[in-house]
Amino acid sequence: MNFLRVTLIRILYAAILLIAVLVLNFSLMHAAPGDVADTIAQAAGGIDAEALEQIRREYGLDQPFLVQLGRYIGNVLQFDLGYSYFYSDKVTNLILSRLPATLLLVISAQLLALVVGVVLGVFSARKPNGILSHFVTFLALFGYSAPVFWTGLLMLVVFSLMVPLFPVAGMRDVTIEGGFFVQALDIAHHLVLPMLTLASIFLALYSRLSRAAMMEVLGSDYVRTAKAKGLSPRQVVYKHALKNALSPVITLAGLQLSAVVSGAVLVETVFSWPGLGTLAFQSILARDTPLILGILFFSALVVIVGNLLTDLALRLVDPRVGGKR
Amino acid sequence: MSEPVTLPEEAPEQARHPFTEAWEMFRRNHAALVALVLLVLICVLAVIGPVLYGRDPYDMVWAPFTRPGENWDFILGTDYLGRDLLAMIISGARVSIIIGLSAAFVSIFIGVTVGALAGFYRGWVEEALMRFTEFFQVLPTLLFSMVIVALFGASLPMITFAIGVVSWTAVARITRAEFLRIRELEYVTASRASGARNAKLMFRVILPNALPPIIVQSALMVGSAILFEAGLSFLGLTDPNVVSWGQIIGSNRTYFLDASFTVTIPGVAIFVTVLCISLVGDGLNDALNPKLRAR
Numbered sequence: 001m002n003f004l005r006v007t008l009i010r011i012l013y014a015a016i017l018l019i020a021v022l023v024l025n026f027s028l029m030h031a032a033p034g035d036v037a038d039t040i041a042q043a044a045g046g047i048d049a050e051a052l053e054q055i056r057r058e059y060g061l062d063q064p065f066l067v068q069l070g071r072y073i074g075n076v077l078q079f080d081l082g083y084s085y086f087y088s089d090k091v092t093n094l095i096l097s098r099l100p101a102t103l104l105l106v107i108s109a110q111l112l113a114l115v116v117g118v119v120l121g122v123f124s125a126r127k128p129n130g131i132l133s134h135f136v137t138f139l140a141l142f143g144y145s146a147p148v149f150w151t152g153l154l155m156l157v158v159f160s161l162m163v164p165l166f167p168v169a170g171m172r173d174v175t176i177e178g179g180f181f182v183q184a185l186d187i188a189h190h191l192v193l194p195m196l197t198l199a200s201i202f203l204a205l206y207s208r209l210s211r212a213a214m215m216e217v218l219g220s221d222y223v224r225t226a227k228a229k230g231l232s233p234r235q236v237v238y239k240h241a242l243k244n245a246l247s248p249v250i251t252l253a254g255l256q257l258s259a260v261v262s263g264a265v266l267v268e269t270v271f272s273w274p275g276l277g278t279l280a281f282q283s284i285l286a287r288d289t290p291l292i293l294g295i296l297f298f299s300a301l302v303v304i305v306g307n308l309l310t311d312l313a314l315r316l317v318d319p320r321v322g323g324k325r
Numbered sequence: 326m327s328e329p330v331t332l333p334e335e336a337p338e339q340a341r342h343p344f345t346e347a348w349e350m351f352r353r354n355h356a357a358l359v360a361l362v363l364l365v366l367i368c369v370l371a372v373i374g375p376v377l378y379g380r381d382p383y384d385m386v387w388a389p390f391t392r393p394g395e396n397w398d399f400i401l402g403t404d405y406l407g408r409d410l411l412a413m414i415i416s417g418a419r420v421s422i423i424i425g426l427s428a429a430f431v432s433i434f435i436g437v438t439v440g441a442l443a444g445f446y447r448g449w450v451e452e453a454l455m456r457f458t459e460f461f462q463v464l465p466t467l468l469f470s471m472v473i474v475a476l477f478g479a480s481l482p483m484i485t486f487a488i489g490v491v492s493w494t495a496v497a498r499i500t501r502a503e504f505l506r507i508r509e510l511e512y513v514t515a516s517r518a519s520g521a522r523n524a525k526l527m528f529r530v531i532l533p534n535a536l537p538p539i540i541v542q543s544a545l546m547v548g549s550a551i552l553f554e555a556g557l558s559f560l561g562l563t564d565p566n567v568v569s570w571g572q573i574i575g576s577n578r579t580y581f582l583d584a585s586f587t588v589t590i591p592g593v594a595i596f597v598t599v600l601c602i603s604l605v606g607d608g609l610n611d612a613l614n615p616k617l618r619a620r
Contacts, residue, residue: 032476145600147555150592157585262467284475299465
């Protein structure tokens with residue numbers, strides 16, 4: 001099957017999946033006790049029943065469920081996610097204003113985890129009984145077993161409290177003034193601990209997987225051929241084996257997006273990082289329905305698009321993927 | 326006269342009970358064995374600990390932020406309200422382990438059902454169920470559970486459901502793969518030919534043989550459910566009437582600059598428990614994975 005057709009089918013699936021997510025989220029919110037009018041009433045410190053009815057009418061909450069659902073989906077398709085009563089701003093504005101901080105955290109943590117994880121995996125695969133290999137096993141166990149918020153707090157205790165190298169919270173220091181470079185340096189300084197914390201979960205995963213994949217590839221026939229024709233071990237490992245060992249790692253990294261979002265919520269909360277995770281947490285506590293729906297939709301969108309891109313990238317790079325379908 | 330030839334009393338190849346065999350394999354993994362012993366200890370502590378220790382975790386017994394070792398009546402110190410940390414951790418063990426087990430049970434139940442139906446019936450059933458699984462894979466798990474708990478009330482059953490309903494996809498995929506493999510084997514065909522109906526084929530013939538990887542995954546699920554619950558209760562999305570490990574960390578977090586032990590010590594409890602579970606999972610993998618058996 002040619003690449004274009006596969007791409008189109010995958011995009012169609014992704015779109016259907018996205019609509020299904022919308023329907024589920026909206027139904028969930030609808031089934032929960034209390035609605036937007038109650039939230040507004042609560043924020044206003046209580047209003048009478050008549051005013052409550054008026055608000056319900058204004059926001060179309062008196063309409064049948066299907067009408068409300070249809071209207072919501074229609075709005076989302078026009079990139080209108082509604083209005084947040086808690087923050088008095090459009091949901092899309094809020095999400096877009098918090099997005100850069102989260103992207104910075106998530107992308108840097110993933111890159112770090114991928115690069116360090118693959119390097120550790122490759123080195124330890126070359127010496128399966130070496131110290132490094134045992135270290136990878138230990139790291140994998142720690143990464144799986146330690147709650148990420150606890151790892152974050154430990155980081156803070158060690159690197160902010162005992163050895164005050166890094167700031168305790170936030171993304172920038174308001175007292176620092178200066179040009180772009182100074183500001184960027186300040187943000188990077190704040191980024192170190194949250195990035196390390198978020199990376200710790202995935203570092204374990206990637207190093208373990210890339211070690212396994214590398215060991216499998218190193219035992220395969222074509223690697224023996226490459227060795228037999230006299231290539232240096234370095235060339236065999238980095239030019240021949242690594243390419244094929246990377247494919248499962250990339251697949252896994254793509255599938256981790258949902259876990260990345262979950263991890264980001266906890267890490268952002270620990271470090272008061274002003275991203276989407278903290279926004280989501282606050283919106284849930286404030287029961288700000290349109291904002292909750294918006295963030296749920298947006299994170300599903302990110303995961304779906306991410307999976308789609310991983311899938312398509314693998315199809316382009318690795319001819320073994322996607323013989324079927 | 327020559328000695329009569331004695332036959333060995335038991336042929337060494339005689340098949341032993343699968344459990345005996347698995348236990349022999351498990352025992353060889355020393356780390357898993359130690360972890361299992363620790364895990365049993367933790368469970369015993371969770372069950373009888375509150376009775377043995379006898380101090381109410383909600384009682385404000387001493388000055389807040391008493392450091393560990395400062396007063397031997399409160400070995401692990403006291404939290405921001407002056408409650409005994411050790412009593413809270415013992416009491417929290419119950420909640421964490423119960424939620425871990427029951428949430429894992431929920432997700433295994435959903436996962437095995439979905440995976441078994443998809444792998445057994447194939448065709449449009451499989452297609453539909455795998456799309457359904459894919460749908461739950463793209464949901465941002467923690468956010469989704471947070472929403473469920475926040476909107477529908479933070480009771481223990483609701484938290485269990487919220488964790489279970491988002492974490493079954495891996496079980497479903499493993500079960501489906503096993504069913505797809507086993508359903509083509511000869512003994513299944515034989516059993517079908519002798520008139521076994523679908524339900525019997527699925528649950529009496531195929532499922533028992535598909536269990537090993539499901540059991541290993543289930544062990545890991547308990548660990549990740551405990552972590553998940555810890556995350557939720559760290560964020561404050563927990564039943565306010567019970568103590569849990571994550572909740573201790575979450576409620577003391579504001580003061581960790583002054584009293585870091587109030588967040589580090591409960592974390593050790595979570596870490597050790599989940600670590601033991603994953604080591605036992607490794608051991609189960611050795612014991613149940615036939616590929617690794619040297620024969």
